[in-house]
Amino acid sequence: MKNLSDKIAVVTGGSRGIGSAITLKLASEGAKVVFTYQNSAEKALALAEEIKNTGGTAIPMAADSSNPEDLKGVIENTVKEFGTVDILVNNAGIYIGKPFEDYSLEDYHLTMDVNVRAVFLASQEAVKHMPEGGRIISIGSNMAENAIGPQTTLYTMSKSALQGFTRGLARDLGPKKITVNLVQPGPINTDMNPDNTEFADFLRTRMALGEYGKAKDIANAVAFLAGEDSGFITGAFITVDGGFNA
Numbered sequence: 001m002k003n004l005s006d007k008i009a010v011v012t013g014g015s016r017g018i019g020s021a022i023t024l025k026l027a028s029e030g031a032k033v034v035f036t037y038q039n040s041a042e043k044a045l046a047l048a049e050e051i052k053n054t055g056g057t058a059i060p061m062a063a064d065s066s067n068p069e070d071l072k073g074v075i076e077n078t079v080k081e082f083g084t085v086d087i088l089v090n091n092a093g094i095y096i097g098k099p100f101e102d103y104s105l106e107d108y109h110l111t112m113d114v115n116v117r118a119v120f121l122a123s124q125e126a127v128k129h130m131p132e133g134g135r136i137i138s139i140g141s142n143m144a145e146n147a148i149g150p151q152t153t154l155y156t157m158s159k160s161a162l163q164g165f166t167r168g169l170a171r172d173l174g175p176k177k178i179t180v181n182l183v184q185p186g187p188i189n190t191d192m193n194p195d196n197t198e199f200a201d202f203l204r205t206r207m208a209l210g211e212y213g214k215a216k217d218i219a220n221a222v223a224f225l226a227g228e229d230s231g232f233i234t235g236a237f238i239t240v241d242g243g244f245n246a
Contacts, residue, residue: 002030011035013092015044017190021215027056036063065092065118075125088126090119090138097151115158134178142241170235179234186241208243
């Protein structure tokens with residue numbers, strides 16, 4: 001028996017990078033996964049086909065996480081298809097790096113809309129259909145606790161907001177036996193943060209393990225929090241950063 005057999009999962013931003021690894025991992029554990037994408041339709045379709053070929057179920061849905069109606073539609077369509085949402089993974093996020101004085105109001109709104117408001121709205125919609133034992137897992141950043149340098153102010157602020165959200169929602173949903181947790185990645189090798197740059201070499205000097213993590217390291221943490229073995233963990237922050245914040 002797989003750990004997540006017959007569970008219904010929604011992963012936002014699930015077609016590439018860390019999101020793709022999460023989608024693959026949950027599907028491999030038996031969950032039926034609905035995952036969103038915005039601009040990477042080819043990757044989304046290829047991922048769904050890969051999962052199908054291994055006997056799993058994954059349905060890609062186009063959605064802009066900055067659009068509340070898109071998010072609402074994803075949850076509604078998932079419930080129409082499968083009847084419920086057992087697991088929500090709020091993974092979609094963006095990073096806009098600039099000198100502080102160069103940030104525009106549009107930069108602020110887009111960052112907060114995708115990194116914070118989308119998490120709030122998707123969780124609110126999912127909870128309407130989530131049974132006892134449900135799981136809400138958001139993907140934050142170790143930078144919420146350790147701003148590594150300049151041009152990170154908006155991103156760090158948005159990811160710090162997820163800590164307060166996680167604590168508060170864990171209290172709200174505890175009586176319903178729904179857990180709420182936050183995974184905080186550090187340097188992970190993806191196309192957005194490759195491990196073969198000069199900046200990556202600098203980051204390695206700050207890490208206890210001295211090497212970048214892999215997307216599957218985050219996916220494994222998410223799968224644990226999504227399963228039965230984590231049922232007494234809620235309101236927690238799991239930092240997966242190779243000791244960067246140690």
